[in-house]
Amino acid sequence: MHKEYLSLKKIEGPLIVIEGVEGVSYNEMVEIKVQGETKHGKVVQLNNDLAIVQVFENTSGMSVNNISVKFTGKPLEIKLSREILGRMFNGIGQPIDGGGPVFSGIKFDVNGSPINPVARRYPRNYIQTGISAIDTLTTLIRGQKLPIFSGNGLPHNQIAAQIVKQAKVAEGEGEFAVVFAAMGIKHDDAHYFIKTFQEAGVLDKVVMFMNLADDPVVERIVTPRCALTAAEYLAFYENMHILVIMTDITSYCEALREISAAREEVPGRKGYPGYLYSDLASLYERAGMVEGSKGSITQIPILTMPNDDITHPIPDLTGYITEGQIVLSREIYQRNIYPPINILPSLSRLMKDGIGEGYTREDHPDVANQLFSSYSRVQEVKALSQVIGEDELSEIDKKYLEFGEAFEYRFLRQEFNENRDIDRSLEIAWEILSILPKNELDRINPKFLDAYYRG
Amino acid sequence: MEGSAGRVVYVNGPVVKARNMKNFKMREMVTVGEKKLIGEVISIDGELGTIQVYEETTGIKIDDEVVSTQKPLSVTLGPGIVGNIFDGIQRPLNIIFDKSGNFIKEGIGLATIDKKKKWYVELKVKVGDELKEGDIFGTVDETPLIKHYLMVPPNIKGKVEEVRQNGEYDLETILVKLDSGAELKMYQEWPVRIPRPVKERLPIQKPLITGQRVIDTFFPIAKGGTAAIPGGFGTGKTMTQHQLAKWSDADIIVYIGCGERGNEMTEVLEDFPKLIDPTSNLPLMNRTILIANTSNMPVAAREASIYTGITIAEYFRDMGYNVAVMADSTSRWAEALREISGRLEEMPAEEGYPAYLPSRLAEFYERAGYVKTLNNKEASVTIIGAVSPAGGDFSEPVTQNTKRFVSAFLGLDRKLAYSRHYPAINWLSSYSGYITQLEDWYKQNVAEDMIFLRGEMIKVLQEESKLLETVKLVGEDVLPDQQRLILEIARLLKVGYLQQNAYHKDDTFVPLVKQYMMLKVIDNFYKLAKEAVKVGVPISVIKTSELFYRIIKMKYEIPNDYGDKFDLLMEDINEYFSNLIREYEGD
Numbered sequence A: 001m002h003k004e005y006l007s008l009k010k011i012e013g014p015l016i017v018i019e020g021v022e023g024v025s026y027n028e029m030v031e032i033k034v035q036g037e038t039k040h041g042k043v044v045q046l047n048n049d050l051a052i053v054q055v056f057e058n059t060s061g062m063s064v065n066n067i068s069v070k071f072t073g074k075p076l077e078i079k080l081s082r083e084i085l086g087r088m089f090n091g092i093g094q095p096i097d098g099g100g101p102v103f104s105g106i107k108f109d110v111n112g113s114p115i116n117p118v119a120r121r122y123p124r125n126y127i128q129t130g131i132s133a134i135d136t137l138t139t140l141i142r143g144q145k146l147p148i149f150s151g152n153g154l155p156h157n158q159i160a161a162q163i164v165k166q167a168k169v170a171e172g173e174g175e176f177a178v179v180f181a182a183m184g185i186k187h188d189d190a191h192y193f194i195k196t197f198q199e200a201g202v203l204d205k206v207v208m209f210m211n212l213a214d215d216p217v218v219e220r221i222v223t224p225r226c227a228l229t230a231a232e233y234l235a236f237y238e239n240m241h242i243l244v245i246m247t248d249i250t251s252y253c254e255a256l257r258e259i260s261a262a263r264e265e266v267p268g269r270k271g272y273p274g275y276l277y278s279d280l281a282s283l284y285e286r287a288g289m290v291e292g293s294k295g296s297i298t299q300i301p302i303l304t305m306p307n308d309d310i311t312h313p314i315p316d317l318t319g320y321i322t323e324g325q326i327v328l329s330r331e332i333y334q335r336n337i338y339p340p341i342n343i344l345p346s347l348s349r350l351m352k353d354g355i356g357e358g359y360t361r362e363d364h365p366d367v368a369n370q371l372f373s374s375y376s377r378v379q380e381v382k383a384l385s386q387v388i389g390e391d392e393l394s395e396i397d398k399k400y401l402e403f404g405e406a407f408e409y410r411f412l413r414q415e416f417n418e419n420r421d422i423d424r425s426l427e428i429a430w431e432i433l434s435i436l437p438k439n440e441l442d443r444i445n446p447k448f449l450d451a452y453y454r455g
Numbered sequence B: 001m002e003g004s005a006g007r008v009v010y011v012n013g014p015v016v017k018a019r020n021m022k023n024f025k026m027r028e029m030v031t032v033g034e035k036k037l038i039g040e041v042i043s044i045d046g047e048l049g050t051i052q053v054y055e056e057t058t059g060i061k062i063d064d065e066v067v068s069t070q071k072p073l074s075v076t077l078g079p080g081i082v083g084n085i086f087d088g089i090q091r092p093l094n095i096i097f098d099k100s101g102n103f104i105k106e107g108i109g110l111a112t113i114d115k116k117k118k119w120y121v122e123l124k125v126k127v128g129d130e131l132k133e134g135d136i137f138g139t140v141d142e143t144p145l146i147k148h149y150l151m152v153p154p155n156i157k158g159k160v161e162e163v164r165q166n167g168e169y170d171l172e173t174i175l176v177k178l179d180s181g182a183e184l185k186m187y188q189e190w191p192v193r194i195p196r197p198v199k200e201r202l203p204i205q206k207p208l209i210t211g212q213r214v215i216d217t218f219f220p221i222a223k224g225g226t227a228a229i230p231g232g233f234g235t236g237k238t239m240t241q242h243q244l245a246k247w248s249d250a251d252i253i254v255y256i257g258c259g260e261r262g263n264e265m266t267e268v269l270e271d272f273p274k275l276i277d278p279t280s281n282l283p284l285m286n287r288t289i290l291i292a293n294t295s296n297m298p299v300a301a302r303e304a305s306i307y308t309g310i311t312i313a314e315y316f317r318d319m320g321y322n323v324a325v326m327a328d329s330t331s332r333w334a335e336a337l338r339e340i341s342g343r344l345e346e347m348p349a350e351e352g353y354p355a356y357l358p359s360r361l362a363e364f365y366e367r368a369g370y371v372k373t374l375n376n377k378e379a380s381v382t383i384i385g386a387v388s389p390a391g392g393d394f395s396e397p398v399t400q401n402t403k404r405f406v407s408a409f410l411g412l413d414r415k416l417a418y419s420r421h422y423p424a425i426n427w428l429s430s431y432s433g434y435i436t437q438l439e440d441w442y443k444q445n446v447a448e449d450m451i452f453l454r455g456e457m458i459k460v461l462q463e464e465s466k467l468l469e470t471v472k473l474v475g476e477d478v479l480p481d482q483q484r485l486i487l488e489i490a491r492l493l494k495v496g497y498l499q500q501n502a503y504h505k506d507d508t509f510v511p512l513v514k515q516y517m518m519l520k521v522i523d524n525f526y527k528l529a530k531e532a533v534k535v536g537v538p539i540s541v542i543k544t545s546e547l548f549y550r551i552i553k554m555k556y557e558i559p560n561d562y563g564d565k566f567d568l569l570m571e572d573i574n575e576y577f578s579n580l581i582r583e584y585e586g587d
């Protein structure tokens, strides 16, 4: 039986130190009883007979005595079965919807294990989101990890919600479900998502793991791990197509920084720990598809870029791990354009294998390329026109401005309830590209120009 | 056993400390705990040893045993490496898959190439032959592309006393016995942190031909040379490395996925067996070796993966092959060093990286080279390392220190990537230190004026960048036509030449001769257009001419075996301009 320890050596922020421990193992779960309440933690360092434990809940109110600490001998595990669909859990995987515990099921270690690259199936099937900018320019592929880089006050939640509502898995291709991980988000935001799931009629297909802004900060570190473990179960055991929405990654990283500081680790950039990259990778790399299972995990992590700065360590390291990013722009949003996606820094790395002939439409890759190239020219022309004035621009530059307007107001902008299929999106793309003279369209195969250009 | 085993006293992530370690050696491989996790001794201080563990340390307890394996972290070198995929410590991922399924579990133990597999060996020595290190005593056809030369390991020599008949043997079979007592098998072991010996280093002589115009023409990489590809996320480091792995004219590719995405390795595994090598007409997988330690795999093994990869590369070099190593990304390796250093509580230098970062980088890149092998063959290891600077800012320590030790620098540019100018290699900030060494080669093997034309084109691009400064302020229209012509020629170069579509069947790989012909066309167009502008032909006429667009599209319209298509295009250019000039001179 596991021994109980009745006193602590030290309490320091989210960490407690226990002396005289025996047989304790690295990373195992710890149960701490304080005044009738049970808190949880995990062993983060062992040093001779000292164990340093990171406590998920608040340590305030704890004292070095009047406490009972029990080592469970196991990492954090959650019980999973199909029953979890439609349920709501807290940040460490305990039910909070009054529905009682998950009865049947298998226990899984929330830390997961890396997918063996030889066991992966390369993602190639596209998911139509009905949003032109995404479907045409940063196509979402089933099994991809494609984050939304946003800023405070930008409509990232709406975009994620619109994707959930409109994303269709082609008929007969299996069941679809959503796993939602909230990390430090506001109650309002959480309610917004719940309402959206309800309206989309998928609430009984959603599993929620909720750590809200006023919930314990350290708990946030396990929240996405619980969610991804549930996603893995549903995808790889139940063969379902899972869309995982994780928000807000920035709060998650801040929790990590808090613990790192408490442990007095050598900080990396902006005080975030040097292992932030590896830690984020241990979440994002849990997207994908594996041999022997028909299911898939598609991740849409949402992060708010501090100060709208894409070079901040959180978006930066995320971009280095994920398979592209959808970047929102305050400047575009201020012009009352929804969705305010800045396409130039946005990217979907997996779209190359999921678009074009046999997937979407033959002209799609060239059209996407041309839109990127022409829209980036628009930015140069805009900069010039600010210097010399619009009237002084050459004829062709004026055409580019016109194209830029059309791009933003006809192609990019769409209603929250507007669901455009890929043909419609490409059609609009050709409409606006045709504003430019044919010979400016140097990224498009002449064959497609002849077929689609409207001159 | 109790006496010889170490005992764990400390665990923090991949770093474990143990007591009773004074009989252990530095860099020795050990196993830790009940699950026998694999680790390496990285410091010894009296009784106390520090171990970096190559697997997840979850579950390790105080007092767990640390057991010596009596040897340093080594790789097993023999048939069965080519076409295979390994983790950072050379465990075949297929074997790990067989043992633990879709997910990699810890405690799988050591594993390496299949020693029970039988290969047909042709023995090349007879009783009485004197053998010394590096000598070839047999061959195995490892893949349809690669003949595996069985070599006497370094530091071994003697007279052949016994030798087997040609035939099928497994790796453990003793093939040759020497009078020195040495027994030669199909494989040898080598510690990864020690460079394998060569007879001598030779000067750089040949380019590594990549089929990528911006590299081959503008910033060539040499066989035996070093190159760095730095760039922010999504700028195209991996794509460029994949392109080189596919199309470069190395004999063998060692691709090290160091702390990057799992799907990128899967992509190679799915694509390469289907891609056909242009020279041999055989699937590219036949010359490819993959080392995969993805970002979510243990960080200490990421540190080791670079050494595992380079050691394998050196082994094939020793057979006489030109080997190219792609390391994606060296920054993740540097971060692994930083993470372990941090857990050891070492004094950090710049941005938390350990003070020995520059020397580790230097040691790594110095393992590249054009050499004479122990068996007197010319061979090479080329290293091409991706660098992932934080925030895309090249002033950070890994990029800066890498720059000190590599000769070719292919800087990827976020702005180019945003406008989908691929490959997004910035032509102003990139450089290759190999131009002078390779000049003769280009003259003899491509064309006398290849390097000259390169210089002309770089001039155009540099002038363009200066002119664009003015254009930003006043617009293009106010420039004189001579200068506007430069802008247009630069556009030809950028869109028609520098941009290269990795997804286009012809454009993905372009032979040097075609690269040269394309340059020639652009140069000819430029010269004649200059004449035309002089006699008063407006630039608007030239830049909207059908010919201009034909040149932009020539990369797609003229196939790699171009026949007389370039000659025809040249004739059309000459004719177009002579008509034009006549017309305007007439006025």
Ligand SMILES: Nc1ncnc2c1ncn2[C@@H]1O[C@H](COP(=O)(O)OP(=O)(O)OP(=O)(O)O)[C@@H](O)[C@H]1O
Pocket (backbone or CB within 6 Å): A319, A320, A321, A347, A348, A349, A350, A352, B231, B232, B233, B234, B235, B236, B237, B238, B239, B240, B260, B388, B422, B423, B424, B500, B501, B502, B503
């Ligand atoms: N030569 C090219 N041709 C066509 N597309 C390219 C080329 N290079 C890059 N791309 C595009 O850019 C995307 C990102 O490239 P890549 O994955 O190589 O970036 P990276 O620099 O390795 O990024 P990271 O550091 O995040 O790994 C690719 O998915 C592809 O869409």
Ligand SMILES: [Mg+2]
Pocket (backbone or CB within 6 Å): B237, B238, B239, B260, B328
């Ligand atoms: Mg990459």
